[in-house]
Amino acid sequence: MDPKVAEALSIFSNPKALLVKVIQVAASSNRVKELLHYRTSGGKVKECELTVRWPQPMTFRACGRRRLEAETHAAALACLRMKDLKLLDEQNSPLTHAKYHQEEVREAGRREKRPCRLEIPEHLQRGIQEYLAEVLIRPRSEDEDNEGDRVPDAITGRPYRPLSTQEAKHLSDSLLRQWEKAGPAQGAELPVDFHREKLVAASEASRVVVVAGETGCGKTTRIPRFLLEGHIMAGEGAHCNILVTQPRRISAVSVAQRVAQEMGPALRHAVGYQVRLESRPPERSGGALLFLTVGVLLRKLQADGALRSVSHVLVDEVHERDVNTDLLLALLRTALTRNPRLRVVLMSATGDTQRLADYFGGCPVLRVPGSMHPVRERYLEEVLQEMGRPPVGQNDAGPDLDLVADVIDHIHLQGEPGAVLCFLPGWQDIKSVQQRLEEKRAFRSGSQVILPLHSSMSVADQQAVFQRPLEGRRKIVLATNIAETSITIDDIVHVVDVGSQKEQSYDPRTKVSCLDTVWISHSNVIQRRGRAGRCQPGHAYHLFPRQQLETMTTFPVPEIQRTPLESLVVQAKIHSPHIKAEDFLSQVLDPPDAGAVRDAVKTLQDIGVLDEAECLTPLGERVACVSCDPRLAKALVLSALFRCVLPMLSVAACLTRDPFYNSLQNRALVAKAKEALSGSSCSDYVVFSRAVQGWRETSHRDSRQEYLDSYSLSGASLWFIRGLTQQFSENLVEAGLVAHSADCLRPSTRVNHCSREEQLFKAVLFAGFYPNLIQVKRGTVTKGGRFRPDNLSYRTKSGPVLLHRSTVNRGEKQLPSRWLTFFSAVKSNGNVFIRDSSTVHPLALLLLTDCDLVERDRAEVSLPEHSLVRWEMSAQSWELLWEFRTSIQAMIYRNLRPLTCDSVCEDSTAQDGHLISLLVDLLNSTDPDSNGDDQSDAE
Numbered sequence: 022m023d024p025k026v027a028e029a030l031s032i033f034s035n036p037k038a039l040l041v042k043v044i045q046v047a048a049s050s051n052r053v054k055e056l057l058h059y060r061t062s063g064g065k066v067k068e069c070e071l072t073v074r075w076p077q078p079m080t081f082r083a084c085g086r087r088r089l090e091a092e093t094h095a096a097a098l099a100c101l102r103m104k105d106l107k108l109l110d111e112q113n114s115p116l117t118h119a120k121y122h123q124e125e126v127r128e129a130g131r132r133e134k135r136p137c138r139l140e141i142p143e144h145l146q147r148g149i150q151e152y153l154a155e156v157l158i159r160p161r162s163e164d165e166d167n168e169g170d171r172v173p174d175a176i177t178g179r180p181y182r183p184l185s186t187q188e189a190k191h192l193s194d195s196l197l198r199q200w201e202k203a204g205p206a207q208g209a210e211l212p213v214d215f216h217r218e219k220l221v222a223a224s225e226a227s228r229v230v231v232v233a234g235e236t237g238c239g240k241t242t243r244i245p246r247f248l249l250e251g252h253i254m255a256g257e258g259a260h261c262n263i264l265v266t267q268p269r270r271i272s273a274v275s276v277a278q279r280v281a282q283e284m285g286p287a288l289r290h291a292v293g294y295q296v297r298l299e300s301r302p303p304e305r306s307g308g309a310l311l312f313l314t315v316g317v318l319l320r321k322l323q324a325d326g327a328l329r330s331v332s333h334v335l336v337d338e339v340h341e342r343d344v345n346t347d348l349l350l351a352l353l354r355t356a357l358t359r360n361p362r363l364r365v366v367l368m369s370a371t372g373d374t375q376r377l378a379d380y381f382g383g384c385p386v387l388r389v390p391g392s393m394h395p396v397r398e399r400y401l402e403e404v405l406q407e408m409g410r411p412p413v414g415q416n417d418a419g420p421d422l423d424l425v426a427d428v429i430d431h432i433h434l435q436g437e438p439g440a441v442l443c444f445l446p447g448w449q450d451i452k453s454v455q456q457r458l459e460e461k462r463a464f465r466s467g468s469q470v471i472l473p474l475h476s477s478m479s480v481a482d483q484q485a486v487f488q489r490p491l492e493g494r495r496k497i498v499l500a501t502n503i504a505e506t507s508i509t510i511d512d513i514v515h516v517v518d519v520g521s522q523k524e525q526s527y528d529p530r531t532k533v534s535c536l537d538t539v540w541i542s543h544s545n546v547i548q549r550r551g552r553a554g555r556c557q558p559g560h561a562y563h564l565f566p567r568q569q570l571e572t573m574t575t576f577p578v579p580e581i582q583r584t585p586l587e588s589l590v591v592q593a594k595i596h597s598p599h600i601k602a603e604d605f606l607s608q609v610l611d612p613p614d615a616g617a618v619r620d621a622v623k624t625l626q627d628i629g630v631l632d633e634a635e636c637l638t639p640l641g642e643r644v645a646c647v648s649c650d651p652r653l654a655k656a657l658v659l660s661a662l663f664r665c666v667l668p669m670l671s672v673a674a675c676l677t678r679d680p681f682y683n684s685l686q687n688r689a690l691v692a693k694a695k696e697a698l699s700g701s702s703c704s705d706y707v708v709f710s711r712a713v714q715g716w717r718e719t720s721h722r723d724s725r726q727e728y729l730d731s732y733s734l735s736g737a738s739l740w741f742i743r744g745l746t747q748q749f750s751e752n753l754v755e756a757g758l759v760a761h762s763a764d765c766l767r768p769s770t771r772v773n774h775c776s777r778e779e780q781l782f783k784a785v786l787f788a789g790f791y792p793n794l795i796q797v798k799r800g801t802v803t804k805g806g807r808f809r810p811d812n813l814s815y816r817t818k819s820g821p822v823l824l825h826r827s828t829v830n831r832g833e834k835q836l837p838s839r840w841l842t843f844f845s846a847v848k849s850n851g852n853v854f855i856r857d858s859s860t861v862h863p864l865a866l867l868l869l870t871d872c873d874l875v876e877r878d879r880a881e882v883s884l885p886e887h888s889l890v891r892w893e894m895s896a897q898s899w900e901l902l903w904e905f906r907t908s909i910q911a912m913i914y915r916n917l918r919p920l921t922c923d924s925v926c927e928d929s930t931a932q933d934g935h936l937i938s939l940l941v942d943l944l945n946s947t948d949p950d951s952n953g954d955d956q957s958d959a960e
């Protein structure tokens with residue numbers, strides 16, 4: 022059977038997916054001529070205007086999200102005659118009326134208090150199958166492709182409109198004239214220049230090419246330009262739009278600047294960059310070069326999976342194998358089938374090029390030998406000998422920071438002039454080495470320039486590493502692997518490499534991540550060395566024995582194998598809603614363990630983002646619009662419903678970017694600031710919200726700096742957080758939860774009515790983070806066996822945990838509730854540490870989570886799969902709570918499903934307001950601890 026038909030048939034168990042499919046079929050089939058206009062984004066129909074004639078002719082036109090959904094669903098219903106569907110209970114007796122929506126089926130089940138299912142009569146199934154079989158096997162023609170396009174242009178972000186033949190000719194001619202006149206500056210000759218013709222020809226001859234070129238040979242800065250220039254000189258510039266991905270913000274920005282500079286003043290407008298929250302795109306589409314991070318390109322693929330306005334995608338540093346790059350490669354394979362003009366070039370100095378080539382159907386691999394300048398390498402034994410020290414053994418990956426500082430000192434005193442770039446695993450190591458250096462005579466009182474470089478710094482701060490120091494001072498850059506690929510710091514002469522890095526691993530069972538210091542791979546060693554010898558000859562000091570090289574893996578372990586997969590599964594669902602996550606992810610270069618994917622799917626089902634058929638639920642569709650972790654996104658979506666958006670935006674942004682200044686180094690100061698901001702809230706999230714709010718309120722420059730200093734906050738981070746808040750607000754608009762993004766930030770709007778209600782805010786947070794729940798108990802037993810009655814102990818459903826120094830609740834002797842919620846936990850030395858936490862009112866557990874009535878007689882309540890929690894209460898209390906809970910759930914459900922008319926919306930708005938006020942009253946007027954008295958440990 023045709024695979025497309027098989028896929029269509031496989032989704033019959035899910036009417037919602039079927040519906041989307043039908044609309045897609047309508048859009049892609051030239052038999053449904055009456056389709057006037059159609060656009061999807063993130064797996065959702067955004068705009069639609071169509072006439073269906075199967076089984077009877079009807080016209081639907083829809084724009085504006087809510088109307089659109091109702092109309093397009095109705096169109097599909099008519100199309101499929103799904104009104105004939107029957108909703109049956111377990112005994113096969115029909116329920117009140119038929120509904121097509123999975124959620125409604127579930128809701129009907131809840132109302133009727135018995136499970137229901139949806140049945141598609143057999144004769145209809147056959148009809149639909151035949152219809153899909155007929156239309157699905159017809160490929161879409163190019164003309165149809167151009168018809169009704171409303172996707173954004175990947176270069177400018179403005180709506181894409183293909184150029185007419187005349188317009189294209191005009192633009193190509195003008196580009197040609199411009200380039201001939203300006204004659205782009207050639208810059209210094211690079212090894213890749215000698216392979217220019219071969220590279221351009223290979224990319225013409227094959228739609229995918231892998232380029233394996235040594236570090237510094239000129240891949241990143243020259244190849245995009247060769248391709249662009251080739252098209253412009255051939256009079257086809259209008260059709261050439263090149264996207265070049267970079268693994269990080271710092272490289273996207275710095276490489277774009279370098280290429281623009283090389284192009285010269287007359288042509289630099291053709292080059293631009295786009296990173297999260299910062300965009301300087303080329304002036305126009307057609308003859309353009311855009312450097313962007315992989316994450317930004319994934320967003321563009323959501324809007325247009327075929328990348329219609331793009332001629333080339335160059336994936337740089339493809340060896341890095343982060344989750345986003347692996348996902349990108351899989352999506353590019355699909356984009357190549359959908360956009361016949363698209364060409365892909367994969368570039369790396371150290372990747373497994375043959376495997377990549379095989380992944381793209383055995384495409385050619387071009388090798389570019391030669392580097393700019395020689396680099397003299399030394400390993401630990403030679404370095405020690407040079408310093409006149411005895412040899413030492415080294416077994417673990419943790420670096421000897423005293424030695425690192427001594428080696429830098431040695432280079433400074435004995436080595437050639439020029440800057441030093443030192444690779445260290447993490448921020449703590451960077452700061453420790455900086456401190457050690459500052460204690461040395463040659464580095465005292467700022468006599469040399471020491472610059473940390475870490476991903477948590479702002480782009481502006483990161484850019485400082487590219488500046489030259491004043492004459493007579495040496496620049497020392499202390500970096501993590503953020504500086505390992507792509508970037509050129511032109512005065513680097515010496516590279517010091519400790520041979521290790523921080524690497525995340527993840528235990529899907531406990532859902533806890535570990536951040537360990539591990540040996541890097543051989544490929545990383547080459548990349549690090551390659552940061553020297555780019556603009557002058559260099560030296561590499563590998564601070565591990567030469568022998569260690571043999572035990573290092575050739576390539577790094579792909580991130581997809583060692584990371585939580587929930588976000589990735591949501592992304593998979595956005596890009597391919599009808600394919601099982603397991604099947605979709607089995608197509609990536611190194612598929613994650615199928616069991617881990619199933620676990621991630623199960624987690625998303627548990628938190629209501631996916632339904633049983635693995636489709637995004639109405640909640641999941643909103644979550645998918647928000648570009649952050651699904652749990653954070655869920656908390657944001659719920660905050661819009663419960664009218665406390667403002668503090669939640671701050672939390673989501675601060676969990677993405679730490680607002681405190683060097684919180685790793687200034688631990689004591691930051692802990693004090695957090696304590697002051699927290700007051701009696703016992704919540705890191707209230708701390709975040711107050712920190713951001715206080716910063717917003719101090720608008721004057723001087724008072725703002727005073728505010729930052731008094732709470733150890735970082736101005737740069739807060740500006741970044743402001744950008745993130747703006748982005749998340751726009752996401753909420755996209756999700757149809759807020760009319761304008763500015764509403765999210767104004768305290769007087771409806772979505773912020775309850776933003777000052779702390780208990781409600783914490784309860785909503787918990788509903789988002791659930792099942793991240795910690796039970797607090799009094800009394801601990803020390804290692805020596807002594808009982809300490811006043812100490813608190815903490816347990817999640819997976820076992821005991823400890824509170825990390827970073828949370829305000831660590832060290833508290835008395836908490837106002839016996840329940841905490843949390844977002845992130847890490848494992849270190851065999852213990853699980855909770856990094857951030859907040860107390861939560863026990864009623865939130867009952868009202869905002871999926872609890873069940875276990876035994877009617879004793880009115881015992883438990884949370885599924887949550888062995889920590891079990892309450893017993895009188896049947897009467899339970900009845901009341903159950904009713905309230907049902908109303909809250911109904912409110913959530915009502916606000917998340919498509920509304921059919923505005924009047925319903927107005928009515929329900931008032932009703933929701935009453936309900937939320939009631940919830941606020943209940944949370945504020947009951948003692949969070951007294952409810953806890955009923956609790957008993959279920960184990």
Ligand SMILES: Nc1ncnc2c1ncn2[C@@H]1O[C@H](COP(=O)(O)OP(=O)(O)OP(=O)(O)O)[C@@H](O)[C@H]1O
Nearest residue numbers: 236237238239240241242279370507509511555556
């Ligand atoms: N900002 C810069 N300042 C000075 N020279 C630069 C700069 N950027 C690049 N170069 C020069 O251009 C050469 C090529 O740089 P490019 O980034 O294109 O190499 P690459 O092959 O992509 O390297 P890698 O694989 O290490 O990323 C460098 O070796 C250096 O000589």
